[in-house]
Amino acid sequence: MIRIIVVAVMLVQAGAAHTASQVPYSSAPTYRSFDSHQAEIGRLLFYDKILSGNRNISCGTCHHPAHGTSDGLPLGIGEGGTGLGLQRTTGTGKNRIERRVPRNAPALWNLGATDIKRLMHDGRISESNDYGNHFNTPAQEWLPDGLNSVLAAQALFPMTSETEMAGSNEENEVAGAANDRIDYAWPIIAKRVRTMPEYSRLFVDAFDSLSDPQHINIVHIANALAAFIATEFKSHDSPYDEWLHGDKTALTAQQHRGRALFFGEARCSTCHSGILFSSQQFKALGLPAYGPGRTRAFDPMPRDVGRMAESDRIEDAYRFRIPMLRNVALTAPYGHNGAYATLTEMVKHHMSPQQAREQWMINKVTLPAAPWLAPADFIITEDKLEMTRQAAVSDIAIEQQPPSAIEDIVAFLHALTGRQAATGDFYIPLQVPSGLQVDMPEYDTSAEAQLDSGRKATDR
Ligand code: HEC
Ligand code: HEC
Known part of the structure; x- marks a missing residue:
């Protein structure tokens, strides 16, 4: 009896897959699942410069949907620069960049797929139990516990990189702490975030394990960023x-x-x-x-x-x-x-x-x-x-x-370009809880450019 019901359900599902007008693509990778409320916090954090030592660069600066979740540059310009894409400047005076980012910024498509077990051009962030904390990363045994994925583990490192987001030792407390020991920077960043009422409310609402905003730490921040990247940048509609x-x-x-x-x-x-x-x-x-x-x-x-x-x-x-x-x-x-x-x-x-x-x-x-x-x-x-x-x-x-x-x-x-990725139609918040400015692409409004570009980030 039970077997008959199971078979009947399977037949109904198979039938549905063939008849529904909006069938899921059979070509979609298998994705890990993430919490959608946490992803929405991740969206704000991704575009918020509060995560950078000198409050002048966000993840979105180098991974912008207007540039296919990369930055359009051969080698990127980290903190100290201003602007997006080819317009990005290298800064002036004591804020000018001290180094170029040594590698091309990869796009972030489909990184929530279960097949993704290591990240970066050299794979230096990976799933592994070498240090007893589920991931092999440059922080080795100092990586905090509770990260939800290899993407969350990765998200911790741009924040501690002098060239990318932290800035230099003498400039701010984040870079100073990271210079002493990599994991010393994370509590400082987490405190910045949790002391903002809007973030603290959102975190407590979205994480079951949190009832007191005092307990928001870098792991919640990294998990929210991972949830955002994994859910936002799925692409299999080419x-x-x-x-x-x-x-x-x-x-x-x-x-x-x-x-x-x-x-x-x-x-x-x-x-x-x-x-x-x-x-x-x-x-x-x-x-x-x-x-x-x-x-x-x-x-x-x-x-x-x-x-x-x-x-x-x-x-x-x-x-x-x-x-x-x-x-x-x-x-x-x-x-x-x-x-x-x-x-x-x-x-x-x-x-x-x-x-x-x-x-x-x-x-x-x-x-x-x-x-x-x-x-x-x-x-x-x-x-x-x-x-x-x-x-x-x-x-x-x-x-x-x-x-x-x-x-x-x-x-x-x-032909591998996804329809949504091509239009760049992703929701970028105009404002983030820190009140810091969100980087927005400068649109070329000429008709020709409009026809040609087809990858604008739309603000809603
Ligand atoms: C032996 C393995 C191998 C084969 C075969 C191969 N590739 Fe690659 N491909 C790579 C590697 C490795 C890189 C990155 C190299 C680097 O960055 O130093 C790459 C990079 C690329 C890139 C640049 C992607 C980016 O985001 O920068 C494109 C495009 C590409 N390959 C297309 C192709 C095409 C088309 C073919 C067939 C003609 C092909 N590849 C065959 C290994 C391969
Ligand atoms: C200054 C530019 C810059 C900023 C800011 C930046 N990234 Fe990156 N990102 C890069 C570069 C360059 C790499 C490749 C580094 C390498 O392989 O050594 C990278 C790699 C990644 C990867 C690995 C992708 C893959 O396919 O392996 C992820 C995920 C990522 N960044 C997410 C983030 C997040 C989250 C933030 C914010 C916390 C961020 N990035 C901030 C430039 C940047």
């Missing part, structure tokens, strides 16, 4: 998804050719695999090197050794996490250091990495001007030995394709 779902007209003929190459001869899907378009492994492409590098203790060279910095294994040198490709058309420039301005150049590099590396020129990247940093920006390119070492590490061997095939592949990559 033309490709529509095609997977049976809409024969969703892709153009060129995109179909590109799709066949992507999954076939061009072998892209051997690395950019699955519904997220990444196997989450680490591979070397030998991208042209430049920028301040991600300096490690005892390494005098301005270089980025990628995964090796985390694993300490020589065989991981210069290997980076395979990026996911959904909405990739919205997030130029490309690569872990933004070395390529266009998808075409990025795809071409995959096919002839050595040649592309040799032909790459420093004028390929448009860095926001910072004359005081210019001498160091490309200094690594003059180190012949290091350049040879980097060029020698390559995991890519794709047969050269004619230009028309490359354009077909690029057309297919455009």
Whole structure:
């Protein structure tokens, strides 16, 4: 009897899935579940500069929906700068930036998927029980307990980074504390947030475990940010998804050719695999090197050794996490250091990495001007030995394709742009509880730009 009922229910569900007009895409990843009220607090925090040492930058500054949840820059500009995207300035006087952010800001699409177990270009934040607290992070055993996901663990670190959000040691109490020990900064930030009546009320309402605002701590803040990112930036409504779902007209003929190459001869899907378009492994492409590098203790060279910095294994040198490709058309420039301005150049590099590396020129990247940093920006390119070492590490061997095939592949990559992501229609609060200004994109209101851009963040 019970079995019959179960079967009947299954049949009804299967029938519903075929007949309902708004069927969920079968191409959607499986997502972790998060609390929607906590996500709404996360939305305010994400755009609130209160989380930064000098109250001058928010997560949204570098991960803005108007720029596909990235910042449109090859290497970002952290605290000290002002503005969004290509308009972002590098600051003046004692507030000017001291360093460029050493890597390209990744987009935040679909990071709530259960397949996401490690984050960052080198995977240095991951699910693991090495320290008995569920995550392997730069804070090691000092990571607080109770974080709801790897996304929540990640959210703690931009706040303690001098270059990104904290500022420098002598400027404010957050950076000063982080300089002593990374976890000392978090209680200071949490106190800033909980002493604002609007935040304290929202937290107590949304977290069952909280009855007294005095107990709001950095874990609640990180969990709210994670809930927001995971629920807000889901994206599986692209033309490709529509095609997977049976809409024969969703892709153009060129995109179909590109799709066949992507999954076939061009072998892209051997690395950019699955519904997220990444196997989450680490591979070397030998991208042209430049920028301040991600300096490690005892390494005098301005270089980025990628995964090796985390694993300490020589065989991981210069290997980076395979990026996911959904909405990739919205997030130029490309690569872990933004070395390529266009998808075409990025795809071409995959096919002839050595040649592309040799032909790459420093004028390929448009860095926001910072004359005081210019001498160091490309200094690594003059180190012949290091350049040879980097060029020698390559995991890519794709047969050269004619230009028309490359354009077909690029057309297919455009078919991975979600409808909502493309319009940039995400709710950005005009005001946040701290009263600090929320960064808003400057709209180009000319008719041409309106037609062309198609990725505005709409304020509601
Ligand atoms: C100054 C720019 C900047 C700010 C501000 C910033 N980020 Fe990032 N974010 C980056 C960069 C650059 C990376 C990649 C760093 C790396 O791999 O070493 C990154 C990586 C991430 C990732 C990992 C994405 C992935 O696919 O692995 C997440 C999640 C993220 N940031 C969330 C946040 C949150 C939450 C905040 C605010 C608390 C924030 N970011 C503030 C620039 C920024
Ligand atoms: C051997 C594994 C591998 C294969 C095969 C591969 N890729 Fe990649 N791809 C990577 C890695 C690794 C990166 C990031 C490299 C870095 O940042 O240093 C990358 C980066 C990219 C990017 C830039 C994404 C971003 O957000 O910056 C695009 C676009 C891309 N690949 C498309 C393709 C296409 C199209 C193909 C097939 C022609 C392909 N890839 C084949 C490993 C691979």
